[in-house]
Every structure is written in C-alpha cells, then in structure tokens.
Amino acid sequence: MIQTRGLTRRFGEVTAVDDVSFDVPRGLLTGFVGGNGAGKTTTMRMVMGLLGIHGGEVLWDGRAITAADRRRFGYMPEERGLYPKQKIVDQLVYLGELSGLPAGRARRSALSHLERFGLADRAGDRVEKLSLGNQQRVQIIAALMNSPTALILDEPFSGLDPRAVDSMVDLLREETARDTPVLFSSHQLDLVEQLCDRLVVLAAGRVVAQGAVEELRARGPERLRLVTDRDAGWVRDLRGLHVVDVDGPVALLELTGGDGDDVRRTLLQEGLGRGEVRELARVTTPLAEIYREVTA
CATH class of the missing domain: 3.30.70 (Alpha-Beta Plaits)
Incomplete structure (x- = not known):
C-alpha cells in the first residue's frame, strides 16, 4: 500500500500541506477530496516525487519509497501533459516506453485502451484535433497502459461524458480487483460517494477526516x-x-x-x-x- 506519514510542504511562509498522514490500501478506491487550495494536488505530487518534501515521508509497502517504485505507478496530473502536434497512438507508445514497456507491447496496450474508450478511429489524429473530453481520455490511457502497481489520479473524471465515466469506472474496478491501490481526487462528491471504498478529506492542508464512508457517516x-x-x-x-x-x-x-x-x-x-x-x-x-x- 501507499502510506504518507506527516507529509509537509511549504511555499515561502505558507504551509500548503501540514502533517498529512493517510493510507491507500491495496485493492481499494480511496477518494481524496477537499476544496480548491486544500493541498490535494501538492500532496499527490509529493507522493509521485515531483515536489520536494519538507517534512514526513512516503512509504510503499511499509518501506521508504524509491524512484523505481514510482516508475511503476500510473499518474494522471491535474495539468494535462500531452503533446498537441503528435499523433495519439505515437504519443501513447512513447509514454509507454518511458514507463518501461517495450514498443510492441506499448502499441498493443495503447490500441486496446483506445478501442475501449471509443477512440480507435482517432488513433492517427493529432491530439490538438480532439475535444477536451477526448484529450482527457488519452491522458487516462497513458496512466493505465503499463499495468501500474498503483494509480494516482488528479481529477480523472473532469470533462468526461457519462459513457466515458462508465468506462473509467470499469477500468478502476478492474485495477482494484487485481489488488492495485488507487488514489483519486475529485470535486464530484456524488461520484466519489458511489465509487469509493475509503475517503480522505483535506481542508487547509490538513486531514480533517478519513475512513470508510460508512464510518464517517457513523460519526x-x-x-x-x-x-x-x-x-x-x-x-x-x-x-x-x-x-x-x-x-x-x-x-x-x-x-x-x-x-x-x-x-x-x-x-x-x-x-x-x-x-x-x-x-x-x-x-x-x-x-x-x-x-x-x-x-x-
């Protein structure tokens, strides 16, 4: 599982993440919710090693996480990182190779996921020709195609139509069924309530509640x-x-x-x-x- 222990991050005199501790267990969907500026994205970036940690630590299966561990994670950032002029399938193959997949396997995985998300006929198009919702689909595929050992997804449902949301939900359920820990943030509380096994609530950089949804209701x-x-x-x-x-x-x-x-x-x-x-x-x-x- 992924564990954070006392994570802290400051920007100048502002403490954006303050002593944040929570677990993302294997095989469970953990929702990460909080208002704008609560510290969700900053926390996720620290988990992925994209931001320095000013206090605390990130653990993977009870030990200090390594760069090699993180390379096996599927990550979807809040700001999308696609190359607009590159063909969709070529870009996915490139991103798959960066995560360690051989070119042939990366292409097969990319085409399979494009088919699932209804984008097989757009594989040869440049990213800039896609709608924002379809670009979101491609970004999701990039996070999923290397059979990740963990998934960290920042607002994965933003901009998706209902059919794409259903496809995304099915994929996440498949990932948890094979024991993958999944952490995703969202402002869509109704969707979080429907999907999540666990919930972590952040406010002003601190964890104010966490646990199973039923446990939180019982409070x-x-x-x-x-x-x-x-x-x-x-x-x-x-x-x-x-x-x-x-x-x-x-x-x-x-x-x-x-x-x-x-x-x-x-x-x-x-x-x-x-x-x-x-x-x-x-x-x-x-x-x-x-x-x-x-x-x-």
Whole structure:
C-alpha cells in the first residue's frame, strides 16, 4: 500500500500541506477530496516525487519509497501533459516506453485502451484535433497502459461524458480487483460517494477526516424519516429526538440521546397511537453533508 506519514510542504511562509498522514490500501478506491487550495494536488505530487518534501515521508509497502517504485505507478496530473502536434497512438507508445514497456507491447496496450474508450478511429489524429473530453481520455490511457502497481489520479473524471465515466469506472474496478491501490481526487462528491471504498478529506492542508464512508457517516447522529397520515408536529414533544424539519405528515429527525432502539420504539408506538405510520426509516447522510460538517 501507499502510506504518507506527516507529509509537509511549504511555499515561502505558507504551509500548503501540514502533517498529512493517510493510507491507500491495496485493492481499494480511496477518494481524496477537499476544496480548491486544500493541498490535494501538492500532496499527490509529493507522493509521485515531483515536489520536494519538507517534512514526513512516503512509504510503499511499509518501506521508504524509491524512484523505481514510482516508475511503476500510473499518474494522471491535474495539468494535462500531452503533446498537441503528435499523433495519439505515437504519443501513447512513447509514454509507454518511458514507463518501461517495450514498443510492441506499448502499441498493443495503447490500441486496446483506445478501442475501449471509443477512440480507435482517432488513433492517427493529432491530439490538438480532439475535444477536451477526448484529450482527457488519452491522458487516462497513458496512466493505465503499463499495468501500474498503483494509480494516482488528479481529477480523472473532469470533462468526461457519462459513457466515458462508465468506462473509467470499469477500468478502476478492474485495477482494484487485481489488488492495485488507487488514489483519486475529485470535486464530484456524488461520484466519489458511489465509487469509493475509503475517503480522505483535506481542508487547509490538513486531514480533517478519513475512513470508510460508512464510518464517517457513523460519526454523526442517526437520522430518521417519519411519514404519517396526519400532521407530525407532535414529534417535538418526544425525548431523545431533535426535530430537523416537519412538513405536514413528514418529519426528519435526529437521535440525540438514550437508547436508540427505545427511542425508535417510542416514536413508532406514538405514531401508531395517533393514526397510520406509512414510513419510519433511517436516512442515509449524503457525502456532501459529511464533507460540509468536517470542513466547517
């Protein structure tokens, strides 16, 4: 796995990354989220050895990472690094050779990935003739074509249409199925929530939360949605509940204390005593709300 321990990076008097520690385990998709300027890209560049480290270290399988380790990583930078005048397939073969692939194998891998991303008929075109979304596809292929031992992807879904997103998701799942650790950043929290096994949240250069999405949800209060056949304003009188909202027969509630089972049982009994209870269900807290809470 990839591990960072106390990573720190300063630019002049500004500390952009401050004592950042997290793990990217094998075979899992780890989402890296945070606002603009949170330090995600700087951290990824330090992991890849593209920026000097002012404090802390990066480990690969429990030991200090080496340049040889990093050459086997697939990396997709935030600023795309394609040559606009070069033919797509030639460029991919060149990049594959830089990562250690023989020319023939690099060409086969490039053509296979171009086919998968719907770009086989554009293989001989120059990069500058592609749309920004298709250029993004080529950049992704460059990161994947050498069977990487780890993937570090900075905003890989930016500019992709839904079909390309689906292809990208399938490829990432294939990588984790063969035990590859994957770290990717994204501002698309709904996509991160759908895909990620783990999450690392950065704010002002520091890790403010990390773990499985369900673990992060469990840090907050449990929420319930109650739907009755009449006005549900009576829930305000029950103990152990905070009323988030009541709109006629629908109430959104948070458990605040006591035994949760007892509170839910009392709520159900009280509702049935007043009429029909059409729904009483736990509400899943959206990732966007967890993000707002931990970065506030």
